[in-house]
Every structure is written in C-alpha cells, then in structure tokens.
Ligand SMILES: NC(=O)C1=CN([C@@H]2O[C@H](COP(=O)(O)OP(=O)(O)OC[C@H]3O[C@@H](n4cnc5c(N)ncnc54)[C@H](O)[C@@H]3O)[C@@H](O)[C@H]2O)C=CC1
C-alpha cells in the first residue's frame with residue numbers, strides 16, 4: 214500500500230504520525246511510505262532519519278496526500294486540508310467528529326474511508342489509541358493549571374502545594390479515566406488537595422487503591438459538582454462518553470460562584486468540552502477569561518510535548534496502521550473488532566452512533582457493511 218505522512222498544520226502541532234521505526238516496519242511489510250519534508254522536525258526527527266529508514270520525502274503536502282492510498286495523521290484535517298479528501302482515500306487519525314460538523318460533512322461528501330483513533334475500542338471498553346495522549350494531556354492539565362493560577366497572568370495567586378500554615382490549592386477533576394487520573398496524580402504530587410468526581414464507582418474504587426487514598430473520590434451529580442466547584446482553585450475537565458459530544462457538567466452559574474482568578478482546564482474540549490463557557494483555544498492563545506475566571510481549552514495539548522507525544526502515540530498506532538496496510542481497511546476491520554469500532558465514515562455513510570446523535574445524522578450499520 215502507498216502510505217503518506219503529511220506535516221501537521223494545526224496551530225503549534227509539532228507531533229508526527231510515524232517515526233523512522235514505523236517507516237522501517239511498514240517498508241519491511243512491503244509498503245511504500247512518503248513523508249512530507251520537515252514533518253518530523255517538531256519531534257526531533259529529520260528527513261535524513263526517514264530516508265535512512267526507507268521512506269521517500271516529498272516537498273509538498275499535495276503530493277503526499279495525492280499519491281497515497283492511506284494517510285496517517287495525528288490531528289483531524291483542518292479546512293485547509295479538506296481539498297485533499299477524496300473517494301478511495303483511507304484516513305487514519307484523530308477525528309473527534311461529534312464536535313466538528315464541518316469535517317464530518319466533508320468526509321461524507323468526499324466519501325472518504327476514515328478510521329478515528331479515539332473510537333478504536335477493545336472489547337472491555339479500553340481506548341488504546343486515545344489513552345496515551347489522555348495520559349499526557351492529564352499530566353499537562355495539572356501543569357498548565359498550576360501555571361494559570363500564577364498572579365502575573367491574572368490567576369488567584371494560589372500555589373497548589375500551599376505553604377506551612379497556609380492551605381493547599383483545591384483541585385477538582387471531573388472524570389477519573391486516563392486523563393483525569395493522570396491529572397489528579399500530578400496535582401497531588403504538587404501537594405494539592407485533589408478530588409476526582411466520576412459516575413463509575415468501580416473506577417473510583419480503583420483510583421482510591423491506585424493513589425493510596427491521597428486523591429479523594431466523589432460521585433458526580435449536578436448538586437455535588439456545583440458544591441465542589443464553588444470551592445475549587447483549579448477544575449480539570451476530563452469527562453468522556455466515547456464517540457459522543459461531552460456532557461456540559463459545569464454551568465455558567467457554577468463558574469460565577471468560584472473565587473476570582475480560579476482556573477478551569479477543559480481537557481475534554483476536543484469532544485466539545487465539559488464546561489458551558491468553554492470554547493476551543495490554541496497553543497498561541499491558550500487562555501481566556503469569563504467573569505474573572507481563567508479558562509484553558511487547547512484541543513491538541515500533547516502537541517506541546519511533541520517528542521514524548523509522538524513516540525507515545527506511534528507506539529500505540531503502529532500495529533493498527535500495519536493491520537490496515539497489510540489487509541486493507543475492510544478485512545482489517547473484519548479481523549479486528551477494536552479497529553471496526555473506529556470506522557467513522559465510508560462511501561458517504563457515517564458509522565459512529567455518538568456522532569450521529571450529536572450532529573443529528575443517520576448512522577449506518579457497520580456489521581452490515583463488513584458482512
Ligand atoms: N485536549 C487535548 O489535547 C486532549 C483531550 N483528550 C480528551 O480527554 C477526554 C478524556 O479522555 P480519557 O481520559 O481518555 O477518557 P476515559 O474514557 O478514560 O475517561 C472518561 C471518564 O469520564 C467519566 N464520566 C463519564 N460521564 C461522567 C459524568 N457525567 N461525570 C463524571 N465523570 C464522567 C467516565 O466514567 C470515565 O471514567 C476525552 O474527551 C479525550 O478526547 C485526550 C487527549 C488530549
């Protein structure tokens with residue numbers, strides 16, 4: 214199969230979808246890989262590294278997209294890339310379609326076969342291609358939240374670890390999955406008082422055990438969330454209903470009740486965000502203010518730690534990319550139910566229930582498609 218790896222174009226997105234080791238693996242499987250010149254530089258990988266591993270280098274994005282049967286990307290195509298979408302193209306990347314009607318409509322109109330990293334799901338509900346980036350975004354969430362609390366940037370001036378005789382920062386994490394637990398651990402490591410709120414009692418028991426009780430857990434109801442948020446210095450939103458638009462758990466009224474200079478980090482913004490006042494921001498302008506509270510809602514947080522993120526992501530995606538390249542998308546999805554769950558669009562039809570519900574679009578049956 215001819216595989217293309219374009220340079221990412223989203224704001225301050227420095228990750229790349231394939232490392233030289235990935236090129237080497239795909240070439241050993243008999244595939245041809247073309248990487249756009251400079252695509253790896255943000256992760257410390259040069260064109261020479263890719264050439265040595267067996268890739269071709271193309272100067273322009275148009276030739277990478279135009280010649281490929283499968284495009285491997287990190288982030289969802291942005292409008293400037295919609296022109297490259299075409300029937301017969303297999304696109305393997307993050308998509309987050311429930312929060313992106315324009316991209317969904319473009320993929321359907323161009324009849325692209327798209328497999329979304331974030332909805333590839335194992336039989337036990339694990340999200341193997343989302344988890345590595347969620348872990349990183351969670352760790353970063355605590356870090357950027359602590360930074361936004363600094364008074365010179367408009368924060369309340371609370372140090373998460375407090376000081377002798379002075380209370381610690383109070384951190385509330387909504388959603389105790391991969392991102393939420395990672396955020397909680399880093400915040401607790403900084404010395405904060407941390408509470409994770411979730412609706413899954415089994416998960417909360419795990420968190421209790423995993424953190425040795427250093428992180429509190431509380432069941433997430435609107436009443437309890439409102440009470441916890443009112444007293445929080447930092448709220449980190451990490452809720453996910455896979456494939457669907459994120460429920461908005463924090464209302465404007467709850468934000469008004471918070472202390473001035475408190476911070477809200479919405480990691481879940483890529484699925485639409487879990488705060489009513491959230492709108493997506495970029496690494497260029499990561500924060501904005503609502504009623505004296507600071508919001509951070511960058512949709513590609515791991516792009517800022519591109520070395521770590523590139524290797525963590527590609528460690529997870531490579532086996533799936535190899536399966537798609539070796540077998541073609543249809544047989545690969547027939548052989549692997551986890552991959553089949555990632556199938557988002559094909560030949561003008563949508564296959565993800567949560568996206569259909571969020572955007573009020575018909576959803577076709579993947580079992581029938583693969584029969
Ligand atoms: N902004 C960024 O750059 C990045 C964002 N993400 C996003 O972070 C979000 C979280 O991802 P993961 O941690 O992997 O998901 P996950 O599935 O591991 O965890 C989600 C948690 O939310 C909980 N939950 C669901 N409904 C809830 C409710 N009403 N109240 C409280 N908790 C609730 C679930 O029980 C689960 O424990 C996703 O939207 C993901 O796309 C991930 C990586 C990077």
Ligand SMILES: CC(=O)C(=O)O
Pocket residue numbers: 288307331343346347483512513514515516
């Ligand atoms: C999960 C995702 O969208 C990201 O890592 O940017």
